[in-house]
Amino acid sequence: MARNRNKTAVPGAKRALEQFKYEIANEIGLAEKIQTVGYENMTSRECGSIGGWMTKKMVQLAEQALAGQAGTTTPQQ
Template identity: 50%
Template sequence: MARSNQLVVPQSNAALNQLKYEVAQELGIQIPQDGYYGNMATRDTGSIGGYMTRHLVQMAEQTLAGRQP
């Protein structure tokens, strides 16, 4: 299956991976070192993605708030 979501800024991949590991650690979820997520519970991967999204939205809101007069 081909990935349909492409990163607008490919260099952001490392930062997103770092955020993923930080969020997983905060939630107490162990991410497999081999990168294979097939053995992880859907609930765990969904939690990581949800918290990442919340964090990214917060960052964007703070950035936008700082730009407004």
């Protein structure tokens, strides 16, 4: 039996990441399959799709945050 050894970088983020994973699965049409068979009975390709889309969205959010910081900073003297 496989064990998940992934640890979140921010304590307490696990619940938010699980919710995010389900939201992404819903967006790409896999939420119903997760509900019926569970993650453990999905293909590697399906799980990889969810992870890939999660990564894509997180990168977009980080880029937006960085762009917002760049627009609000003032030159230091």
